[in-house]
Amino acid sequence: LDVVSFRNNNGRKRAETSKKPTDPETVHSDVLAKVEFNSGGNRGQVTALLAYQGLAWNLREHLMERMIATQNLWREKDPKFVYYLSAEFLMGRSLLNTIQNLELYEPYAQALKMLGYNLETLAEKERDASLGNGGLGRLAACFLDAMATMNLPGWGYGIRYKYGMFKQIIKDGEQMEVPDVWLTDGNPWEVRRPDVVFPVSFGGKLKKTVTGSHELVEWIPDEQVIAMAYDVPIPGFNTQNTGNLRLWESLPVNEFDLDAFNKGDILSAYNEKGRAEAITSVLYPNDSTPEGKALRLKQQYFFVSASLQDVLARFKKVHGNQFDLLPEKACFQLNDTHPTIGIAEMVHLLVDKEGLDWEAAWGITTKVFAFTNHTIMPEALEKWPVKVMREFLPRHMEIIETIDTQWQAFLEEKLSEMPKAEKQAAIDRMAIVHPNQWNKEEMLVNMAHLAVVGSHTVNGVAQIHSDIIKSTIFKDFHGVFPLKFQNKTNGVTPRRWLVFSNTDLATLITEALGTQEWMTNCKLLEGLKPFAEDAEFRKKWSAVKRKNKERLGAKIRELTGDDVDTSSMFDIQIKRIHEYKRQFLNVLSVIRRYNTIKAMTPEERKSVVPRVCVIAGKAASSYERAKDIIRLVGAVGDTINTDPEVRDLLRLYFLPDYNVSLAEVIIPAADLSQHISTAGTEASGTSNMKFQMNGSLILGTMDGANIEIAEEIAAIQGPDAKVGDGLFIFGVDAKDVPKLRKERKEFKTDPRWDEIMDMIKKGTFGNDKFEALVDSVNDMTVGNDWFLLANDFATYLDVQDEVDAMWKNQDEWVRRSILYTASSGKFSSDRTISQYAEEIWDVQPLAVA
Ligand code: 9GP
DSSP states (O other): OOOOGGGSOTTOOOOOOTTOOOSHHHHHHHHHHHHHHHHOOOTTOOOHHHHHHHHHHHHHHHHHHHHHHHHHHHHHHOOOEEEEEOSOEEEEOOHHHHHHHTTOHHHHHHHHHHHTOOHHHHHTTSOOEEESSSHHHHHHHHHHHHHHHTTOOEEEEEEOOSBOSOEEEEETTEEEEEOOBOOTTOOTTOEEEEEEEEEEEEOOEEEEEEETTEEEEEEEOSEEEEEEEEEEEEEOTTSSOEEEEEEEEEEESSSOOHHHHHTTOTTGGGHHHHHHHHTTTBSSOOTTSHHHHHHHHHHHHHHHHHHHHHHHHHHHHHHTTOGGGHHHHEEEEEESSTTTHHHHHHHHIIIIITOOOHHHHHHHHHHHEEEEOOOOOGGGSOEEEHHHHHHHOHHHHHHHHHHHHHHHHHHHHHTTTSOHHHHHHHHHHHOSEEEETTEEEEEEEEHHHHHHHHOSEEEESSHHHHHHHHHTTTHHHHHHOGGGEEEOOOOBOHIIIIIITSHHHHHHHHHHHTOSGGGTOGGGGGGGGGGGGOHHHHHHHHHHHHHHHHHHHHHHHHHHSOOOOTTSEEEEEESOOOGGGTHHHHHHHHHHHHHHHHTSOHHHHTTOOOEEEEEEOOOOTTOHHHHHHHHHHHHHHHHHHTOTTTTTTEEEEEESSOOHHHHHHHGGGOSEEEEOOOTTTOSOOSHHHHHHHTTOEEEEOSOTTHHHHHHHHHHHHOTTOOTTTTSEEOSOOGGGHHHHHHHGGGOOOOHHHHHHHHHHHHTOSTTOOOHHHHHHHHOTTTTTTTTOHHHHHHHHHHHHHHHHHHHHOHHHHHHHHHHHHHTOGGGBHHHHHHHHIIIIIOOOOOOOO
């Protein structure tokens, strides 16, 4: 890659650190020093791993210097902080992101050349930090980037998983999960903090002592582990401010049982160590077994308890026990229900450890927590069996029961006007502890209800989603607290997702706009609008896309062995594999396209738009239907890609092991991207925003953030444009979905649908007949086509024809592509974070001068 112009500062004042190295010679000798002194390497034989590590350690020093300056300033000024509590942070790689955020590309690239390496090639040696499943975890990472860039006092808090998101291997068409062993070579981006440790307890019993009217509760746990901090500095872009992601590792109190060892019980000697370390071993253990469920609850409590103890310890250093000041100094954002146990933990710490009375503690608690819901899918709205909760967290279970009793008493009052039966029904629906609907004997703790009751604000992640939660899962709560509910439409960092991963496009944009200010003020991208009409500019725009497609073409070759024609339309769907995201529908349309081409004469085939279809994503390890979809993509791909009549006009690939780094190669290369969830099911989506920024046209349903993207694209086209103009929109309306679901049995499927289903069932694709998958959308006694693929099938095919027609008009296609980027400013995470800061957190920027 060339040294691109965005690294020039166009006369803008740029933040500098005292030690920021600007000459390659200094960087070269600093890196060599790291190679020698940190890893005992030989300066004459710097292997790629040593070069990468030397570079990373060197950069970490700069980061630490900045982080210390930032934290010192914040300590001195004592502003209000936000603490983003998240079980997931999907960070991806750090090397290029750090170099480019610090605007140090040139000296580092040159210093590396002196060592005999190319920066980009070396950067690929870094393993992704995959501490998240998908959208929710990547959002958390984008938020940290925005917070640092905007100088907002805030930290992320999470778990340092030893094994992150599994590595996906496709063997004979099947997804296999392999542990993500990402720490083997060490992680130069973190700083181990043996000085920051807190005990975290589990199990045991409660001892109660009553003195007068006061009841003292002492929790006598039977298990304790140590939480040790690791700090990961988070560089901001074009600022000295550097944030912090503090991740906790679980360690045993006693490393080794010498008694057991001496008695010859060698394995038991390590029992405690094994049990403790298991807590932070794996991202989301499969929770289908009771042990798995318990472990996940332990993970959640572990990281939240350590984080709250840490924050309170710092608070006490400055404010002693003036806990009524806490809401002026701290806000805790709960990222989904995973950290919700923090509400009970805060009460526990304030009442049992700090001696506050219940009212004071509860008052403070409800002022410091805010809750974001990210999905209405039932599997993510956690409900813990009371039995499990009582076993592992007896004191917290009791606190939750008290919260629930008081909550229900409050509701009795609040709803006193209602007829008795109706009121009781409403209270039952809003209860925090309630019976399992499938097994009335079992009582559950509804974490989403606890989060709503214990937080001052609840938000969804796109307008439609925020509206849906108010009328579905939180309808009753919204009736009680209408003002508690807000919307915060998601956003993504334009630095990682455009500036750094699509450097040529960034250069072109900067040239056109005459400034790089758009990188931190994305609304300025609107300035590209007139360039959409400029044929010369469109040519340059297409040339960049073509180069990016070549890069992806090379990746496809590396992963599949196949060459693809980069003049074909690149049609992409990348996200977790899930029935509601409807990758299956995508495959059905590819099969339809295959059938159509097969039925054509050679002459007719000349008018076909060639497409390379790419699908990538991971399926949860226990999600059989999603795994069937992966197998089907592979099987259909094998048939098409090897058919000499078709392979020049159509390809289908499933790219394995989708992760942040692969997304950085795929997204800039997309001509078309698909976001085709059943309306009302995808809370927001964030890859849609990344594709829009990179000028990929969107084929989608009116769901999640697609709607707001469509609004922005319409707005840039002028007052006559309607929402949806410029995108390829299809599918049923969210408000009709419940009715259509009821009527799905009577729905008459399209003959093309029936034909494709017959083909699949006959075993046309590979050795498999995919019975369970086909039944899930056809057999009303089994699957019921819950996500309405059949209803949307015909309009989906129609819109695919529109895509082809538009592709033939390249001028218009590229014009639209430019308008997509020009209208993507709203979806910068800087905008999202400034709304959180103002409307929920009440946190102000504080920059190192
Ligand atoms: O499914 C949502 C996705 O639509 C959203 O963009 C993302 C970030 O808000 O969160 C996802 N939810 C989860 O991963 C689990 O709740």
